[in-house]
Amino acid sequence: MLRQRTIGTLVTSSGIGVHSGKNCKISFTPAPVDTGVVFCRKDIAGNPEILANAEYVNDTQMCTAMEKDGVRVATVEHLMSALAGLGIDNIRIELDSPEVPIMDGSSAPFVYLLQQAGIVEQDAAKRFICVNQEIEIREGDKFAKLLPFDACRFDFTIFFNHPVLRRGSNFFRLDFSSLRYVREIARARTFGFLRDIEFLQSNNLGLGGGLDNAVVVDDYRILNEQGLRFPDEFVRHKLLDAVGDLYMLGAPLLGWYQGYKSGHDLNNKLCRKLLAERDKWSYKQLDTINSSISYGAE
Numbered sequence: 152m153l154r155q156r157t158i159g160t161l162v163t164s165s166g167i168g169v170h171s172g173k174n175c176k177i178s179f180t181p182a183p184v185d186t187g188v189v190f191c192r193k194d195i196a197g198n199p200e201i202l203a204n205a206e207y208v209n210d211t212q213m214c215t216a217m218e219k220d221g222v223r224v225a226t227v228e229h230l231m232s233a234l235a236g237l238g239i240d241n242i243r244i245e246l247d248s249p250e251v252p253i254m255d256g257s258s259a260p261f262v263y264l265l266q267q268a269g270i271v272e273q274d275a276a277k278r279f280i281c282v283n284q285e286i287e288i289r290e291g292d293k294f295a296k297l298l299p300f301d302a303c304r305f306d307f308t309i310f311f312n313h314p315v316l317r318r319g320s321n322f323f324r325l326d327f328s329s330l331r332y333v334r335e336i337a338r339a340r341t342f343g344f345l346r347d348i349e350f351l352q353s354n355n356l357g358l359g360g361g362l363d364n365a366v367v368v369d370d371y372r373i374l375n376e377q378g379l380r381f382p383d384e385f386v387r388h389k390l391l392d393a394v395g396d397l398y399m400l401g402a403p404l405l406g407w408y409q410g411y412k413s414g415h416d417l418n419n420k421l422c423r424k425l426l427a428e429r430d431k432w433s434y435k436q437l438d439t440i441n442s443s444i445s446y447g448a449e
């Protein structure tokens with residue numbers, strides 16, 4: 152069977168929060184089987200904890216933020232994506248600020264850090280959420296859906312009427328394995344429009360955002376001197392986001408995700424709908440030999 156995973160040892164990093172512009176120290180420690188992904192605010196008395204779960208997501212405007220009993224942890228999406236990508240089930244993440252550092256705007260720095268910690272198999276079966284019936288959230292022409300599928304597949308399509316964003320492919324498919332995630336998805340950075348960033352910063356938001364942690368485009372071109380990491384970096388990043396958003400289900404996915412112009416909000420609604428419609432999914436374990444999903448990236 153495929154086993155649950157945690158990390159081998161404590162690792163620590165730091166970086167700025169993209170919205171607060173403030174420095175945050177973040178440390179990762181191993182956690183026992185069936186813990187899940189637990190965030191802990193070290194800067195608050197009593198060190199309150201929040202379990203990563205779609206039901207605690209209360210803000211999807213600028214990032215994915217969770218809140219429970221008045222305690223908030225924001226910008227969790229790229230870190231959740233890295234954890235999903237490496238198949239880490241159980242981990243404790245301590246922060247001294249309300250916001251996970253943005254790092255370079257991708258999940259690659261988290262992947263690297265977690266690989267440095269070593270990934271350790273644990274003495275319990277990994278539990279997948281197996282989609283048994285189609286489920287969909289649709290708003291206007293946007294949709295996010297899950298279909299039954301005997302593996303884990305993510306399809307994403309973007310559509311932007313912009314000369315730069317139209318250039319690369321607007322579709323990406325990830326037939327999930329850790330190796331493919333690390334090679335094809337993890338390095339794709341978030342992106343933003345210069346006018347939106349200027350507007351945000353004039354309203355005291357996005358204070359840590361800039362060319363070090365996002366691909367920034369104006370009306371005609373990419374402003375980052377080094378250009379893109381992939382010709383289709385934009386759609387790959389949207390897929391990276393979807394992988395992280397879906398990991399808020401609290402277990403890895405056995406199913407086929409399809410996103411069309413979707414984002415954190417639609418993805419979260421999809422997770423909530425699936426969790427609420429208990430007859431449409433079941434927990435499943437997978438044999439190592441015949442598994443359609445591989446976590447052998449490290």
Ligand SMILES: [Zn+2]
Binds near residue numbers: 228341388392
């Ligand atoms: Zn993102």
